[in-house]
Amino acid sequence: MTKNKILGLFIFFFLTTTVFSITLLLKQTQFLGKFAEEKTTVAVYGIIPQGKINRIWPNFSQGGEEQKPMLEPASPLIQALQPRYVRIDHLFDFPNLDLRVNEIIKAGANPFLALSYFPPPISGDLTTFPSDLTGWQALVQKTIQQYSGKNQKNLLGVYYEVWNEPDLFGKMTPEQYFSLYRASVLAAENCQNCNSFKIGGPAITTLKKDWIETFLRRAGESKTRLDFISWHSYQLNPGKTLTEVNNLKNLASFKNHFADTELIISEWGSVPEMSELHDSYFDASHTIVAIEKLKDSLNKLFTFELVDGPSPEGKEFWGRWGLITNQIYGLTPKPRYYSFAYLNKLLELEIKPQEPLSGVTVIGSTDGKENYCFVLSREKEKPSNFEIGLKDPLPGIYQINSYFLGPSREPFIPESKTISVNNNLSTNIDLAANAVVLLEINRASPALVIAKGATDLPQDSSAKLTINTPPLIFLLNQPAVSQAEFSFLFKPNWNTLEKQKHIFLESKNPVGDGISAWYENSDSPKIISSFVNYGETVEQVVLPIEFLDRNTWHNLSFSFDNNLKQMKVVFNGKESITKTTSNIKLGDFILIGGSRRENNSVEGFIDNLSITTNQEILYQKNFD
Structure with missing residues (x-):
């Protein structure tokens, strides 16, 4: 055999072996990739509670979308969300404020009233700061007397928030806003024979550290009453809202004067602009992720908003912020509406996973009587196979109901199964991108031996x-x-x-x-x-x-x-x-x-x- 033939055979053998090895490697890589995609995320929960769940979420804001009643037509849907407070601004723009407040009460909530804006003759327009605040003080005192006065509307626990986004509407400096706030507090304290109420602010567009530090310092040094501190937060990343809370708590003026003061985000959502996200399952998932992150750092979170305004183009879904479409289009609940319905199913006591979770958000709860409830969601492009378990529950028969919020799913029709438990309990859940799941686990056997x-x-x-x-x-x-x-x-x-x-x-x-x-x-x-x-x-x-x-x-x-x-x-x-x-x-x-x-x-x-x-x-x- 010639040297050329031997060399050719060697090259042929080398290339064949190399191609075979690469093919095998690619197959193994594909297999491992497929395995990684299908890898199950496991969360094991202890059954002993770690404290009560801080229910920051059943509070909602409603914008001044229309002069006619907006909440009353949607009252049954709003009542189902069990709202504690509903906030309204544009307070002095409504021809009949009583009608607005009555809508809130009929929906089963208490009013949270943002004292805004300047009506004539107090100012030449809605947001121009007046040279004299005497007329404003009279209006504030009259409003609080009307709703908190025992001889008038006789409402309990009303919140009065001074202005709405003063850094935007009126472009007020913190010093200018403080003069408005202090004048409002002096007017509020002139209320005669009134039920207890709260007054606070500043309801700025976002947590601006220098702005709010100045306001809090002025309020603290002057010992001006401040029952709550409020601001607005629209963040696509919920972690940034948590950063805002922590930034506030680290301010010197907060630590020195207001460390025990109630914290309220009085408008909240994913993005402040009109966006298709507000009509989507993304906002539903975003709600669960945000509330899980924020629930232990705030007192109240107000979701903006309850009901859409009407579309100029006649569209039912047009990127507005509401949980419910406008009455013209039949008051259709959007995906985010059902996130709050699921959250309300959580039981009173919180249980937590034994190990931190990544990519999956879960809020776990129990009533201490062998009943458990979880609300789950996940971020995009994370493992979809999820297993949730209970460590050492009481042995017996358990009923498991799983409710899914997603396309082609009925949010209140469960997938149900019954299992027998001797030691640990576990169940698998398929979590699609931006899915929200309500999981109820109830012990059917007698709770006591x-x-x-x-x-x-x-x-x-x-x-x-x-x-x-x-x-x-x-x-x-x-x-x-x-x-x-x-x-x-x-x-x-x-x-x-x-x-x-x-x-x-x-x-x-x-x-x-x-x-x-x-x-x-x-x-x-x-x-x-x-x-x-x-x-x-x-x-x-x-x-x-x-x-x-x-x-x-x-x-x-x-x-x-x-x-x-x-x-x-x-x-x-x-x-x-x-x-x-x-x-x-x-x-x-x-x-x-x-x-x-x-x-x-x-x-x-x-x-x-x-x-x-x-x-x-x-x-x-x-x-x-």
């Missing part, structure tokens, strides 16, 4: 607590508790030789501050109740006892009284009292039989539970 009660009566029952079941959860819907008592009968069901801590109850905030009580099984057994504040145990009462007999019912009581400055533990009539130096505080709920961060270690039986706060019985359970 019932056992024989403390008496010999056949109808007497108790609740059985085990290390494999979650503790009992009771909401504490009271802003300030100065006195509380938690009492119950308890029979242990653990190995009395085990040297460990058995938690009876806990009521703490998300950072771990609050009250707890436990039995410490050691060489010197004792019952302890303690109060932790800012991460340090500041109050503690200890009651030495004999070993707990697992066949005997014991009478336990844990209490505190901030007025008497004491904490007390009672065990079978034997008590121990400790004088306290600080006020005891409770969390949003109380756990009986365990804690948020540890397994339920008080294995046993509980009967005749009583929870008293401020000398009123909050809960009584005999489990019969």
Whole structure:
């Protein structure tokens, strides 16, 4: 064979092998790419709540789109969103302001009134700052008297916001706006025989740090009343709105004078311009992402707006900001409307994932009674396969209902299934781009394991607590508790030789501050109740006892009284009292039989539970 033939064969073999290798590599790359696209995002949630959900969202703004009533025709749709407040501006442009306010009340909301703009003869036009504010003060006082006065409209809890976007409408400097604001506050405080109301501002177009710093400094130094701080925020990236909140909280004038003042974004949305986004599923998803980011940093968020104005071209969908199209076109709810309907389904207590999520937004909730609700959404071009799970729920039968907001989906018709759970629970969800999903998980089995009660009566029952079941959860819907008592009968069901801590109850905030009580099984057994504040145990009462007999019912009581400055533990009539130096505080709920961060270690039986706060019985359970 010639050298040329041998060289040719070598080149042919090399090229063939190379092509084969490249083809195989491409196939592997395609497979791995396909695998990556289909990779499932998993979120596992603990079942113990971390606090109450701050429901910032059921507040809405309505622009002055038309002189005729706009909200009343859409009243049933608006009522379904359970609005707390509806804001209107252009207040002094309406020929009949009572008609506007009555629309708000009929929709089931309270009025949030932006005192704007300058009517004649106060100024030559709507936004030109007058040389004398006497007429403006008279108008403000008359308005507040009319709606908050007990002898007039007699409305409770009205918010009055001074002006609307003063940096745009009137191009006011912060000093000029402060003079308007202070004059308005002086007028408001002249209201006679009025219900409580709030007054605040400045409602600027966006959080301008220098502008608002100057205003807050002037208000703080002059001790001018400021019940809330407000501004507007339209950001395509919700993280930028959160940055605005944090920028405000970092201002020196805020820290020095208004650190505890209510924060309100009184107009909010994705973009301030008219845009097809407002008619799309993007805005629906954007709503969920934004509220999840903002809910723990604000007091109220006002979505702009409820109802579209009429299109000059006769179009039903024309990029207007409303959640509902104009009445001319049949009052059709847009996708974003259903996002708020889904959010309203969330239960009162929040549960959180064990690991941070990326690309998927989830708000998880529970009522503490084996019912769970999640609202989910996702950003574009992220994994669409999603699995959500509960860690160690109570075993039993669970009903799962999934509602989908998206094209060709009916938002209130669920996909349902029933599953049997022995340890962990999980379910898969297909999340399309800009999808919003409402997921409800409800335990169909009885919520408690019932056992024989403390008496010999056949109808007497108790609740059985085990290390494999979650503790009992009771909401504490009271802003300030100065006195509380938690009492119950308890029979242990653990190995009395085990040297460990058995938690009876806990009521703490998300950072771990609050009250707890436990039995410490050691060489010197004792019952302890303690109060932790800012991460340090500041109050503690200890009651030495004999070993707990697992066949005997014991009478336990844990209490505190901030007025008497004491904490007390009672065990079978034997008590121990400790004088306290600080006020005891409770969390949003109380756990009986365990804690948020540890397994339920008080294995046993509980009967005749009583929870008293401020000398009123909050809960009584005999489990019969």
